[in-house]
Amino acid sequence: MSGARLLEADAARLASDAGLRASALGFVTEGDLVVLAGDCALLVGALTGVPFAELSDDDSAASVARLVGGTLRVMGKDVGREEHREVLGMMPAAVAMPDDMTPLELLRWEARLATGKRRGSGALAEAALQRVGLMPLAKRRISSLGVAERKGVALAAAIVGEPPALLLDHPLQGLDERGQLWMMRALEELASRHRLLIATPRLATDGSLGAIMGAASDIVVLRHGAVVAHGPPASLLSEASTFAVTVEHGAEALGERLQRMGVALDGGPLHFSVRLKPPHGPSDVLRAAHDTGAVVVACVPLVG
Template sequence: MIAIEIQGLEKSYKTGFFRNKLKQGLKPLTLTVTEGEVFGYLGPNGAGKTTTLKLLLGLVFPSGGSAKILGRDLGDIDVKRQIGFLPEQPYFYDHLTPLELLDYYARLSGVEPRDRKRQIEKSLSRVGLTDSGKTQLRKFSKGMLQRVGIAQAIVHDPKLVLLDEPMSGLDPVGRREVRDLVQELNEEGKTIFFSTHILSDAETLCDRVAVLNKGELKGVGVVADLLREVSGDVEVVWSGAQAIPVLSALGARCHATGDVVRAVLPERLLDTAVDALRRNQGRLTSVTPVRATLEDYFLARIGDENPKVVNA
């Protein structure tokens, strides 16, 4: 089943003193997120990630297009019982304690009174705040507030969790904890849609990612497939410097250390390169695929004019 189905969703803002200029915050976006997956929504600051989330959650209204969440149209307020949301840099009512805040949100989400206490305690314990449940939020650090933010997003046991930059402002330990929590939630069957510009987190966590830049979708697909698309290089190591000119002529980037030579070349040229080595008495040591990172893909895509879809 599809968790999020976006069809040509777009948003334009009127700007300027006379509100006569039109700025496109999000160009028509078509995207689907399947139930049970961890979906990363990547893009540099100002790419339109938060705008997409606000459109999906009804905080801003679309200029065109449509979207469905868990099979129901935007504007169907009852579907929100099944959604958890962590805003970017969350702020909360700082006159409240985490226990009071979660009780307030649980009531708003319609959690049954008999389940309320248990769910509040469970979500506080999941983010490691059981001991701080009665401290006013104004005394909390940024990292602790982020944890409260995650607790409020899951207090009503939603099916779909939307996280806007969940790792921002966290130290490495905090980031690791959030990553583990996202994985745990996913193992419980929840769909996770999170926006981030921290690519290593997305690479570790996501089944699929979409890349957005300047309000436009630049690519979407399974992480491994995307990486294959930007790499496809192999590293060849051999002994025998006499083969260097031949391989350089093939387009390989060669680096020699004494008699040992390393060369990086496109995978399609591997057979030709190995033949050339044999002809020139080169002794092959190893052939290793060069692994691209999501950052390579990201940087390649944000400068690209045409979106790429790989098994989306």
């Protein structure tokens, strides 16, 4: 596949009604399968428009995230002007569905919304259900479907308009081993026809989540509203231990000391990641902080 960068941010500032903020995000992704890992709910919320309570377990944070400054683009389409909805199909982590409808009825409605046309909506709905393997359930009530089956309907809704790119938020969430195997097969098929943005809670090197990381062309890791690591999986998931560091003050002096020690840093200034190869370990980060007078409030592994 080719075309504009799948996702790029230039001094992008995000905010939610609940007061969560991300300031001056800057990155340009590479390739056609990009993973957003870590604290990415605010970014995902700005892309999907889904109320923030549906992106977290905290019902008190019910609000909408939005771009309030800078630029954020999906395949060259401006998120601030909502142009990206022309090219991006979306599967939120939590999807509210009308229990009294069937998957086929819901997908027909989604097809009309995606294309603006009534004619042909039935064929598009059936094709989407066929692609995710749910045609046998097309006429069952949604209320009778399990977690994996509902997620399959949500996935079909994301692809029904045949968008060139898809955003899949926590696609493995709530799935048992069998459901994860089904989702992995679906992702493999989708990757042959769509560019994929996949949001995950963390980096991983094993299991289904690790397989997604390994297949990615690029990974962006966010923590506390900042990009703390960005690069290909070969870089972020190598033998080096990657830690997310949060500094209350003294970040510049600490960063300079770590770089003199040969430690690779990414992100900043107050939230960044360090890649520690032997003989260095997290204790060396804390020792460097003590020597420079920096106050480190967190130093936690990114991969796990």
